[in-house]
Amino acid sequence: MRGSAAVIGGGVGGLAVANGLLRAGWTVTVFERAGRLPPSGTGLGIWPSALRALDRLGVGPAARERGRAQPDGAMRRPDGSVIATLDVERIRRRHGEGVLLLSRPALLGLLAEALPVGTVRFDAAVADPAALVDGYDVVVGADGIGSATRAAMFGDRYPLRYSGMTAWRGTVPLDVPAGGETWGRGRKFGVTPQGPGVTNWYAAVAAPAGYRPPEGDLVALRRWFGDWHDPLPAVLERIEAGGVLHHDVFFLPALPSYVRGRLVLLGDAAHAMTPDLGQGACQALIDAVVLAEALAAAPDVVSALARYDGMRRGPTRRMAAMAVRAGRLAQVRRGTGVRDAALRLALAFGPPG
Known part of the structure; x- marks a missing residue:
């Protein structure tokens, strides 16, 4: 089948x-509210299933050329x-290749090109969004966590939920040998190599929704x-005050x-999940390929x-539920030994591919 599609986002x-x-x-036709693609942004881990989705879109080789292989990492105290x-x-033995590290601007750039x-x-x-239906055979809501398309479909019956964590992220001009996360009591800090001389960082702290540290973000992080x-x-030490993004996690x-x-709906518009498994962009890519192939x-x-809907709703709901459970572990302040055992078990069972 062939037809016309409006893609929102x-x-x-x-x-x-x-x-x-x-x-x-x-x-x-893609309708994007911003004036251009973002020139900067943090890195993404593209897991093997998402790499196969990029292959089916014809841009897998370009992604591998622009990205870099993720080295082994660790979760630490x-x-x-x-x-x-x-x-x-x-992961490479199980799925045929490992995880690719690629910045969001690079991924958006190769898809746009x-x-x-x-x-x-x-x-x-x-x-x-509903007004576009008369002019197109399909209207795709790819408009993110605050999706207007989802609101047009369901109204306010499924409001976003606060995860209990507020987060900061950015990049610094620094090389690190490997990525990883460090878990304390109710807070964690992660780093990921992005490219030569650039490292992604992120931090999350258990706090009430809307929390803002009185001394300022950077002072509080340090x-x-x-x-x-x-x-x-x-x-x-290398984080600059103007380079810190802060948002509550919903x-x-x-x-x-x-x-x-x-x-x-696809991507965050359909199943916005906490970032604890690093699967948001990956699941959006898989959604996109399954939807396009189904329509074809x-x-x-x-x-x-x-x-x-039958192919993607079940898997993405399970992934989102796993992410929420992982995020709740990060909020633990007491009984960290039990938490650490749960983390070891989760990684031994096998991360999502």
């Missing part, structure tokens, strides 16, 4: 589904002792984490469907969207 999921549909012969390790070689000029309309916010093991003090409760009529193969839109 020019993020990872939106650009990916646009690529998939165009490769299947569809006519696609503030004194540097190891709780558990992430064995990337085991694969689209014909004019496919993405910038400065094009969509206030009423107070909370400055005496933790190397290289965290060096990372903290997630979306499970939806009864990702489809209503010819409106369909099915005889009509209704059956295609039903197939997509």
Whole structure:
């Protein structure tokens, strides 16, 4: 089947589904409210299943060329002792390749470059997604955690939920040999190599929604984490006040469907999850490929969207639930020995591929 699609949102999921549909012969318009693609951003871990999705979109080789292989990492305590390790070689043996580290701007760039000029309309916010249905065969809501498309489908029946954690993130001009997370009592700090001379960092603290440290973000971060093991003090010293992003962490409760009529959700619009498993962008890529292939193969839109919903709602709901459980472990202030045992068990059982 061929047709026309409006894609609301020019993020990872939106650009990916646009690529998939165009490769299947569809006519696609992407409506992006920003004036351009973001010039900067933190890194993403692209797991093997998401790399295979990029291959099916024809951009896998470019992603591997622009990214770098993730080295082994570890989860540690503030004194540097190891709780558990992430064995990337085991992932490679199980799935055929390891995890690729790629910055968000690089991923968005390669997806955008694969689209014909004019496919993405910038400065094009969509206030009423349902109004596009008359002009397109399918309207895809790839408009993120605050999705207007989801609101058009369900109203306010599924409000976002606060995870209990508030988070900070950014990049610093520093090389670290490997990534990893350090878990203290109700807080954690993570680093990931992004590229030569650049490291992603992130921090999360259990706090009430809307919490803002009275002394300012950077002072608080250095107070909370400055005496933790190397290289965290060096990372903290290189953080500039203007380079800190701070936001509360929310997630979306499970939806009864990702489809209503010819409106369909993907990515964070459908299943916004906490970042604890590093799977948000990966699941959006897989959503995009499954949706595009369903629309290409099915005889009509209704059956295609039903197939997509049936294939993706269950797996993404399970992934989101796993992320919430992992996030709750990070909020533990007492009984950290039990928490650490749970972390070791989770990594021994095997991370998502």
